[in-house]
Amino acid sequence: MNEDTIVAIATPAGTGAISVIRISGQETFNSVDKFFRGKKRIAQADSHTIHYGDFYSADGLHIDDVLVSVFKNPNSYTGEDVAEISTHGNPIITQKIINELISLPNIRLAEPGEFTKRAFLNNRIDLAKAEAVSDIIAARTEASFRGARNQLDGLLSSKVSELRAMLVNLSSYVELELDFAEEDLHFFKQDELLKKVDSVIIEIDTLLESYSFGKIIRDGVNVALVGRPNVGKSSLLNYILKESRAIVSEIPGTTRDIIREEVSIDGILFRLFDTAGIRFSEDVIEKEGIIRSRDTVFNADIVVFLMDTTQGEANDLFKELMNLTNPEKIIRVLNKIDLNRNCLIDSDVRISAKTGEGIEIFFNKLKEKAIGSDYYSEKTAVVTNLRHYNCLRKSRENLISARNSILERMSGEFIAFDLRNAELSLAEIIGEVTSDDILNNIFMKFCIGK
Amino acid sequence: MVKKFDVVVVGGGHAGIEAASVAARMGCSVGLITMDSRAIGRMSCNPAIGGTAKGHLVREIDALGGVMGQLADSTGIQFRMLNRSKGPAVWSPRCQSDRKLYSQAAQSLLLSISDIEIIEDSACDVIVEDSRIVGVKSRSHGEILCQALILSSGTFLNGLMHTGLQSTVGGRFGENASVGITESLDKLGFEHGRLKTGTPPRLKKNSINWTILEEQQGDKKPQPFSYKTDLSKFPSLPQLSCYITYTDQAIHKILEKGFSESPMFTGLIKGTGPRYCPSIEDKIVRFADKERHQLFLEPEGIDSDLIYVNGFSTSLPAEIQLEALRKVRGLEEVEMIRPGYAVEYDYFPPHQVDLTLETKKIQGLYFAGQINGTSGYEEAAAQGLIAGINAALKIQKRPEFVLTRSEAYIGVLIDDLVNKSTDEPYRMFTSRAEYRLLLRQDNADRRLMKKGFELGLIDATAYEELIKRENLITKSIDFFSNTKIPPPEIDLILQSKGMASLESPETIAKLCKRPELSLAEIINLERIQSMEISKEITNDGFALEQVEIELKYEGYIKRQLDMIDKLEKYEKLQIPLTLNYLNIKNLSNEGKEKLNKVKPRSIGQAMRISGVTPSDISVLLVYLKK
Numbered sequence A: 001m002n003e004d005t006i007v008a009i010a011t012p013a014g015t016g017a018i019s020v021i022r023i024s025g026q027e028t029f030n031s032v033d034k035f036f037r038g039k040k041r042i043a044q045a046d047s048h049t050i051h052y053g054d055f056y057s058a059d060g061l062h063i064d065d066v067l068v069s070v071f072k073n074p075n076s077y078t079g080e081d082v083a084e085i086s087t088h089g090n091p092i093i094t095q096k097i098i099n100e101l102i103s104l105p106n107i108r109l110a111e112p113g114e115f116t117k118r119a120f121l122n123n124r125i126d127l128a129k130a131e132a133v134s135d136i137i138a139a140r141t142e143a144s145f146r147g148a149r150n151q152l153d154g155l156l157s158s159k160v161s162e163l164r165a166m167l168v169n170l171s172s173y174v175e176l177e178l179d180f181a182e183e184d185l186h187f188f189k190q191d192e193l194l195k196k197v198d199s200v201i202i203e204i205d206t207l208l209e210s211y212s213f214g215k216i217i218r219d220g221v222n223v224a225l226v227g228r229p230n231v232g233k234s235s236l237l238n239y240i241l242k243e244s245r246a247i248v249s250e251i252p253g254t255t256r257d258i259i260r261e262e263v264s265i266d267g268i269l270f271r272l273f274d275t276a277g278i279r280f281s282e283d284v285i286e287k288e289g290i291i292r293s294r295d296t297v298f299n300a301d302i303v304v305f306l307m308d309t310t311q312g313e314a315n316d317l318f319k320e321l322m323n324l325t326n327p328e329k330i331i332r333v334l335n336k337i338d339l340n341r342n343c344l345i346d347s348d349v350r351i352s353a354k355t356g357e358g359i360e361i362f363f364n365k366l367k368e369k370a371i372g373s374d375y376y377s378e379k380t381a382v383v384t385n386l387r388h389y390n391c392l393r394k395s396r397e398n399l400i401s402a403r404n405s406i407l408e409r410m411s412g413e414f415i416a417f418d419l420r421n422a423e424l425s426l427a428e429i430i431g432e433v434t435s436d437d438i439l440n441n442i443f444m445k446f447c448i449g450k
Numbered sequence B: 001m002v003k004k005f006d007v008v009v010v011g012g013g014h015a016g017i018e019a020a021s022v023a024a025r026m027g028c029s030v031g032l033i034t035m036d037s038r039a040i041g042r043m044s045c046n047p048a049i050g051g052t053a054k055g056h057l058v059r060e061i062d063a064l065g066g067v068m069g070q071l072a073d074s075t076g077i078q079f080r081m082l083n084r085s086k087g088p089a090v091w092s093p094r095c096q097s098d099r100k101l102y103s104q105a106a107q108s109l110l111l112s113i114s115d116i117e118i119i120e121d122s123a124c125d126v127i128v129e130d131s132r133i134v135g136v137k138s139r140s141h142g143e144i145l146c147q148a149l150i151l152s153s154g155t156f157l158n159g160l161m162h163t164g165l166q167s168t169v170g171g172r173f174g175e176n177a178s179v180g181i182t183e184s185l186d187k188l189g190f191e192h193g194r195l196k197t198g199t200p201p202r203l204k205k206n207s208i209n210w211t212i213l214e215e216q217q218g219d220k221k222p223q224p225f226s227y228k229t230d231l232s233k234f235p236s237l238p239q240l241s242c243y244i245t246y247t248d249q250a251i252h253k254i255l256e257k258g259f260s261e262s263p264m265f266t267g268l269i270k271g272t273g274p275r276y277c278p279s280i281e282d283k284i285v286r287f288a289d290k291e292r293h294q295l296f297l298e299p300e301g302i303d304s305d306l307i308y309v310n311g312f313s314t315s316l317p318a319e320i321q322l323e324a325l326r327k328v329r330g331l332e333e334v335e336m337i338r339p340g341y342a343v344e345y346d347y348f349p350p351h352q353v354d355l356t357l358e359t360k361k362i363q364g365l366y367f368a369g370q371i372n373g374t375s376g377y378e379e380a381a382a383q384g385l386i387a388g389i390n391a392a393l394k395i396q397k398r399p400e401f402v403l404t405r406s407e408a409y410i411g412v413l414i415d416d417l418v419n420k421s422t423d424e425p426y427r428m429f430t431s432r433a434e435y436r437l438l439l440r441q442d443n444a445d446r447r448l449m450k451k452g453f454e455l456g457l458i459d460a461t462a463y464e465e466l467i468k469r470e471n472l473i474t475k476s477i478d479f480f481s482n483t484k485i486p487p488p489e490i491d492l493i494l495q496s497k498g499m500a501s502l503e504s505p506e507t508i509a510k511l512c513k514r515p516e517l518s519l520a521e522i523i524n525l526e527r528i529q530s531m532e533i534s535k536e537i538t539n540d541g542f543a544l545e546q547v548e549i550e551l552k553y554e555g556y557i558k559r560q561l562d563m564i565d566k567l568e569k570y571e572k573l574q575i576p577l578t579l580n581y582l583n584i585k586n587l588s589n590e591g592k593e594k595l596n597k598v599k600p601r602s603i604g605q606a607m608r609i610s611g612v613t614p615s616d617i618s619v620l621l622v623y624l625k626k
């Protein structure tokens, strides 16, 4: 297999300062040498060196001056011979170069994720790391990049390996007592065994909890801005975006449709939804808007309930809101404090969408609600991937079953059975138990060239 | 005249006995080469059959039509079901055997099979043409021709015995080593290694102070290994007790004095010893914080004057052995008839055989027993049976016989040997069987007898009985799963056990899942008792036990079955035996080498080869798809 040499653009589509074309496989260096004129032939170059030169088409036309980076197997991303050609960032240039390359026999366009798949197949990275690569590529904010990076660095893998080792160790004691019935072996009392199982469950719980945070890293946080007409929802959104995307006006009920914007605050992706300033019921005329607002609130991770100093409290609306969503999700914000600094309305944070007063505090409140306690550090393993999450849950279920067996004083082989299943579920995370379904599933998600 | 057989078996140990008898019963003419016909069936080490996981093997051998179970039943002097306090999956039958009677029973059994000729001789060379076995050379009979050759030579291949710094050539106390086979196999390109095993000293019975020792009796209601054994005449021999005593720190000190003269610690022994059945000196070193080790004093037979010291296997100098033994409680004035010794022997790392135990290099050549790196009579017998069956099948051009890991411990054993190879003596454990909850000793007949019948090794009456019982089991499970007990009917029983009354009627199956309730108790309820099916099942203790286990552990059994289903697809993904792994570029180097050595039949098997990584498997999957 992998007889083919593959090629693809490794940088995002479109016009950038430079583009990088990546080539991997046996024919890499020979292929590049067919078109590249530099001081040295690439096939003769040392690994991890960069070469300046010109790239010509097969009919001798100059396409671009380029830099070629050389990585020889096995010390490359894929574990094969790899070259990366940096060109000027023009899609026409990159397309031409790729066309020239794939006109050769044995070299073709890479399929989505194929570079990483080869890296995995060549033992360069484990499954969790491979998935991290796909996450990094999809990462839109700094924090999500960090989350994926952290996984790529193997934090999750090493945590999972550690837990596996704990389970294997535990099972081996249970097994010893079963298999050496003739000897007087007793390793654990019931409560000790229970304690050990519990300690693994706790570790798994921590990982499972990190998923909500991991999910935030991956997918971002949905924030609904709600409140009576004219309280300044659109103004607040605009202030945050620092651009006039939503229409701000003095006529109440300006915003009829939901407006959605994404912002990154300290690396966390927030998806802000500006709703029509209305109630969630009664108003017949704006029925359509009401339904949309309700949906927005329903799907929101955080609901910003906006009031202003001029209109007074909006208790009726707030009550309705409480029925629609988990009160935990709500942040009450008092706007327009520049107009009435002494306003007595109760709120979590006081701001002015006009002057920007209190906005920093508001941001902190948002982050706090999004991440919860700040247990996350760069050194903690974070679960950002649904497949990993499900494996952990399965493992946990088995451990709970083991726990019950211990409490019911079931014989060791039943406990061992659950422990083994728990261990296998963990093994699935790092790909110790491979199934081609899992593999295909994972590598399908890549974009071409990675 | 040149002797000529369908099958020749070399070695009359536990593997050889099964191989010879099964091949003959499948219609082959068999020559059994042994250096001494009186040594057939000799137990070289402990006078016992079965034990954890090994008992399972014996039950399986029996269900397939092998002979070990019957031999053990007829010569046992103590029967115990080990692990009784644990769940049914790890119950393991074990018996103490009369060493002399066992060997005699084995000999008369082989003599009673007319198609077996016993040849007293020593095999010294294999004869091969075009990578196919055609015969074997022996010292005094010269060439003996055959279509299949089964090597089950135990510890005799270049056997070397050690006690202290003294070493003697030989495969067992007082018996010669076998020389020539290893060398001739080497020439054919086989790879061999060296292993060691040991045996404890034998003591004089009436020199032991029995009265102060802890006695261990057999089970009150002993259970035989074999389905054939008539319960009304079982056990046939008088039953004896074993006795328990312990070493202590002072004894460990004495033994340590001998370490400088230990063939193990001084490097005289090159072979790897068993981690799981360690010598006493090994135990002292490895479990340094353990203050004492348990010793079992086991009778060697009814009229034998010898006592076997289980747990005291050693190759230290004889004087040290005796000095230490005399410090053991009850052995203060003991006389040692024969010191313990270690024996080193050649084995052939078993990745060189296929799942049928035929070697991958030479057609018609089979390895069984310690030659494959296993330890234990039961492991050997299981392999002898499989090798014998497959040799006969191959000669008769019938399809091969392979048991899977989900079918039998025997399947686990051979699959492990082939895929994981082994560089220390391999012993069976229940933990090696991932489908342990299904592979129980109690259901060995239900799992395997049909296969034995199809091979012609189980007679029709036994098989019909099995089918009848199977129907009864199915019918009963169905009945118990659909019959509800109203609360008042069972209230008394629940109360007597301090359990709360039922709130609504519950099925018998569900009630039976409660650990406090036995199926028999529920069936005993007046209304249920009078039903036809209750009478039927109560009359068949075996079926009743099966039903109870299946009901009680239904959840676990189902989960195991699901697991088998899930992995089945990998077992079904065939790999052509001709596949050249060296040409598959993306395989890791170790993966390539291991896969090429083992030549797995399926992806499932490939996954189990040690050194083959998950990414190697992915590479294979992708490769095979093309």
Ligand SMILES: Nc1nc2c(ncn2[C@@H]2O[C@H](COP(=O)(O)OP(=O)(O)OP(=O)(O)O)[C@@H](O)[C@H]2O)c(=O)[nH]1
Pocket (backbone or CB within 6 Å): A227, A228, A229, A230, A231, A232, A233, A234, A235, A236, A247, A248, A249, A250, A251, A252, A253, A254, A255, A256, A275, A276, A277, A278, A335, A336, A337, A338, A339, A351, A352, A353, A354, A355
């Ligand atoms: N002085 C002052 N005026 C503000 C502030 N925030 C918003 N406004 C003004 O309030 C008016 C309404 O603002 P919008 O942002 O359109 O209000 P809205 O809540 O989006 O209204 P609808 O979309 O109609 O529901 C505009 O004239 C804003 O300029 C503030 O903090 N201070």
Ligand SMILES: [Mg+2]
Pocket (backbone or CB within 6 Å): A233, A234, A235, A246, A247, A254, A255, A274, A275, A277
């Ligand atoms: Mg608005």
